[in-house]
Amino acid sequence: MAKTFEVNKTIKEINERIKNGKAVVVNAEEMVEIVRSKGKVEAAKEIDVVTTGTFSPMCSSGLLFNIGQEPPTMKTSEVWLNNVPCYAGIAAADSYIGVTEPAEDDPLNKVYPGRFAYGGGHVIEDLIAGKTVRLKAKAYGTDCYPRKEIEKDITLKDLPNAIMLNPRNCYQNYNCAVNMTSRTIYTYMGPLKANQRNANYATAGQLSPLFNDPYLKTIGLGTRIFLAGAKGYVIGAGTQHVKNPARNERGIPLGGSGTLMIKGNLEGMDPRYFRGLSFQGYGCTASVGIGIPIPILNEEMAWFTGVSDADIQMPVKDYGYDYPNGIGRALAHVTFEELKSGEITVNGKVIPTVPMTSHVMSLEIADKLKSWIQKGDFLLTEPVEEIEST
Amino acid sequence: MTENKNFNKIVHLSFPPTVSGRPVICNLGKLYNLSFNILKADINPRHEGSMTLEIMGPEEEFHKGLNYIKENGIKVIPVTQKISRDEESCMHCGMCLAMCPTGALSLDMDTRKVLFELDKCTACGMCTKVCPVNAMENDPQEKENRTT
Numbered sequence: 346m347a348k349t350f351e352v353n354k355t356i357k358e359i360n361e362r363i364k365n366g367k368a369v370v371v372n373a374e375e376m377v378e379i380v381r382s383k384g385k386v387e388a389a390k391e392i393d394v395v396t397t398g399t400f401s402p403m404c405s406s407g408l409l410f411n412i413g414q415e416p417p418t419m420k421t422s423e424v425w426l427n428n429v430p431c432y433a434g435i436a437a438a439d440s441y442i443g444v445t446e447p448a449e450d451d452p453l454n455k456v457y458p459g460r461f462a463y464g465g466g467h468v469i470e471d472l473i474a475g476k477t478v479r480l481k482a483k484a485y486g487t488d489c490y491p492r493k494e495i496e497k498d499i500t501l502k503d504l505p506n507a508i509m510l511n512p513r514n515c516y517q518n519y520n521c522a523v524n525m526t527s528r529t530i531y532t533y534m535g536p537l538k539a540n541q542r543n544a545n546y547a548t549a550g551q552l553s554p555l556f557n558d559p560y561l562k563t564i565g566l567g568t569r570i571f572l573a574g575a576k577g578y579v580i581g582a583g584t585q586h587v588k589n590p591a592r593n594e595r596g597i598p599l600g601g602s603g604t605l606m607i608k609g610n611l612e613g614m615d616p617r618y619f620r621g622l623s624f625q626g627y628g629c630t631a632s633v634g635i636g637i638p639i640p641i642l643n644e645e646m647a648w649f650t651g652v653s654d655a656d657i658q659m660p661v662k663d664y665g666y667d668y669p670n671g672i673g674r675a676l677a678h679v680t681f682e683e684l685k686s687g688e689i690t691v692n693g694k695v696i697p698t699v700p701m702t703s704h705v706m707s708l709e710i711a712d713k714l715k716s717w718i719q720k721g722d723f724l725l726t727e728p729v730e731e732i733e734s735t
Numbered sequence: 736m737t738e739n740k741n742f743n744k745i746v747h748l749s750f751p752p753t754v755s756g757r758p759v760i761c762n763l764g765k766l767y768n769l770s771f772n773i774l775k776a777d778i779n780p781r782h783e784g785s786m787t788l789e790i791m792g793p794e795e796e797f798h799k800g801l802n803y804i805k806e807n808g809i810k811v812i813p814v815t816q817k818i819s820r821d822e823e824s825c826m827h828c829g830m831c832l833a834m835c836p837t838g839a840l841s842l843d844m845d846t847r848k849v850l851f852e853l854d855k856c857t858a859c860g861m862c863t864k865v866c867p868v869n870a871m872e873n874d875p876q877e878k879e880n881r882t883t
Contacts, residue, residue, distance in 0.1 A: 460864070462869075536833060536834060620868055621868075622867035623867055632826065697832075699833040700830075703827050704827070706828075708847075
């Protein structure tokens with residue numbers, strides 16, 4: 346049985362209001378106070394769209410690109426961009442470059458902890474910024490594709506197709522990482538000092554997309570989003586998506602759970618919202634700026650988007666011993682509000698907290714998406730297919 | 736803060752190969768009313784050396800002591816010129832906070848921006864290694880390593 350609501354809006358109606366410049370749009374931080382003071386029903390009547398934003402390291406990201414043909418034709422089998430290896434086991438001129446791929450001559454962790462100065466994420470950032478990138482490709486040569494080598498400088502404009510294609514973005518909740526061993530370790534959660542002397546945490550909390558729609562009721566295949574400064578799309582659940590996680594009474598998952606697969610054209614993206622990263626001792630990755638609009642179709646969506654940092658619990662996990670050994674235990678659950686306060690207490694020990702997601706940038710993204718919608722430049726879409734989340 | 740008694744400044748010293756064999760720094764305490772704390776040192780005979788020093792004492796003595804160091808052929812660079820932040824590049828994520836030993840890098844609780852207070856910086860260089868976008872720069876050479 347479908348639930349009945351006091352407030353019932355459709356995406357079509359909201360889009361009409363956007364087109365007429367009448368839609369009421371707020372960011373997810375502003376919505377917290379609105380729902381708190383007016384209640385969910387009033388909030389649902391008043392607000393049409395809540396914009397979310399996040400700017401966080403998202404390792405499962407990359408670029409699908411086509412280099413075009415320059416006779417004699419070529420079926421590339423090995424491809425590099427700025428000496429970063431790409432995957433070329435697809436059609437003749439297609440390749441994929443992932444953000445965690447280091448440059449071929451990178452010393453990696455041979456001198457520990459390595460610097461990982463340049464990788465796939467940096468290549469993509471350079472392309473978005475309009476910089477010149479060195480393309481190198483090799484092939485074994487066939488009757489239809491005789492060319493065996495090519496090497497030239499290219500920019501984004503020279504690529505007939507350049508599509509950001511991210512298998513797993515927007516993790517709904519994540520671990521807060523500490524290190525219980527007696528030496529500093531270098532992880533994808535950043536450097537963790539010995540004996541729990543720092544606790545590193547990610548996500549944008551109450552601004553984060555999937556905390557504002559915890560059951561993915563409005564986000565599905567075909568949802569139009571802000572992706573790195575341009576328009577992109579959700580194309581389904583991401584890899585490792587967990588559809589039925591343990592949740593708190595507000596529906597917020599208690600650990601890493603929902604994920605999204607994302608795509609978008611590189612053209613029009615802004616290098617401010619896509620940054621190649623070097624994690625000392627760990628590797629290369631990239632921060633991806635994503636903003637998702639949540640249509641306030643009814644009071645239930647108003648309630649969900651009213652989520653505050655205090656409503657979000659994150660598991661604290663040991664990355665020194667537990668994580669590498671596949672032990673999933675949580676040392677404690679702390680709220681996002683506590684994490685943002687600068688310190689948490691775990692088993693009686695006070696630990697300074699260190700954010701990895703830029704709150705400043707996450708808010709900027711939510712506000713940018715808000716202004717696009719207010720100006721009528723961005724319309725909402727009806728998902729073609731749901732992403733399962735119970 | 737009483738300016739005369741508690742004057743305290745962090746400086747970076749560069750020793751040419753010719754002076755690295757002679758005692759100079761200890762004279763800050765012997766000849767002047769200063770005390771010092773060595774934060775970082777890399778001194779080798781017949782090589783160019785470097786040292787990061789926190790000097791404490793009356794301001795007048797500090798300037799006399801600094802002149803004495805300079806007269807002895809040692810180059811004095813204020814630490815504030817050693818570490819800098821590329822404001823365009825910094826995305827205010829906060830990862831550097833874990834490694835900063837002095838609190839020179841801190842989080843503004845209202846704006847959630849990362850603050851960088853030069854006068855607290857000892858130029859240890861930890862932030863330059865942890866910053867994922869290379870926004871914290873040690874010296875111009877560091878930056879060049881990032882190019883492709």
